[in-house]
Amino acid sequence: MCLRGRIGGSSNSGDLVVVLASLVYTSPMSHRDPHPQSGRMVHEFLAHSYLLYLAAVVIGFGADLLWPIKFSFPYDMELGFFFILSGTVLAVWAQYASGRSSHLRNVAPEDIQHRHFNFGPYTYTRTPTQYGLVLMVIGLSLLYGFTFMLATAIVAFILGKFFFIKKQEEHLARKYGAPYLEYKKHVKF
Numbered sequence: 113m114c115l116r117g118r119i120g121g122s123s124n125s126g127d128l129v130v131v132l133a134s135l136v137y138t139s140p141m142s143h144r145d146p147h148p149q150s151g152r153m154v155h156e157f158l159a160h161s162y163l164l165y166l167a168a169v170v171i172g173f174g175a176d177l178l179w180p181i182k183f184s185f186p187y188d189m190e191l192g193f194f195f196i197l198s199g200t201v202l203a204v205w206a207q208y209a210s211g212r213s214s215h216l217r218n219v220a221p222e223d224i225q226h227r228h229f230n231f232g233p234y235t236y237t238r239t240p241t242q243y244g245l246v247l248m249v250i251g252l253s254l255l256y257g258f259t260f261m262l263a264t265a266i267v268a269f270i271l272g273k274f275f276f277i278k279k280q281e282e283h284l285a286r287k288y289g290a291p292y293l294e295y296k297k298h299v300k301f
Contacts, residue, residue: 157276157277157279157280157283158241158276158280160276161242161272161275161276161277161280162241162245164268164271164272164276165245165246165248165249165265165268165272167264167268168249168261168264168265168267168268169249169252169261169264171260171264172249172253172258172260172261172262172263172264172265173258173260173261175260175261175264176256176258176259176260176261179260181259181260182256182257182258182259183257183259183262184257188254188255188257189254189255191251191254192251192252192253192254192255192256193251193255194251195247195248195250195251195254196247196248196251196252196255197251198244198247198251199243199244199245199246199247199248199249199250199251200244200248201244202233202240202241202243202244202247203240203241203244203245203248204244205232205233205240206232206233206234206240206241206244207241208232209231209232209233209234210232210234212232224288224289224291224292225291228288228291229288229291229292229295229299230295230298230299234299235299236299236301237299237301238277238281238295238296238299238301239273239277239301242269242272242273242277246265246266246268246269249261249264249265249268250262250265250266253265281296
């Protein structure tokens with residue numbers, strides 16, 4: 113299907129939403145996954161947690177416009193750029209590694225081993241994209257001295273980590289069992 117044809121003047125906005133949603137939730141490997149709905153659930157947990165960071169930016173930016181309480185310290189702009197760059201690199205690395213290794217997890221759950229989860233940045237943290245996103249938002253708040261955006265970034269991280277990521281990890285533990293629990297034991301964060 114050609115997106116240009118679907119987005120043209122004769123289509124309604126509902127068609128665009130359906131097309132975009134199918135692009136987000138469709139994996140090229142999903143036809144080999146013995147539990148395709150399971151993978152979709154994980155992506156839904158992640159998508160909701162990622163939306164928290166968008167909300168953090170929007171709410172924080174709005175609050176900083178309404179109540180401009182700015183902060184500044186030596187090298188705050190340099191540190192902000194560093195955080196934005198580091199967060200971007202970490203998030204992109206996580207997405208790249210996850211995509212390149214998705215075929216490893218598209219086997220029957222009883223065939224999964226600890227090594228299927230231990231790759232790229234996932235060797236060091238179970239949620240590298242979450243850390244990348246929070247670093248980017250913190251970097252943005254440092255760059256502009258936005259107090260409320262800094263606060264909303266921290267709140268988004270806490271909510272994401274202890275609500276959405278917790279649910280995702282419970283789901284993965286049910287799906288993969290002992291190998292995933294072993295991975296969690298070795299990779300703490």
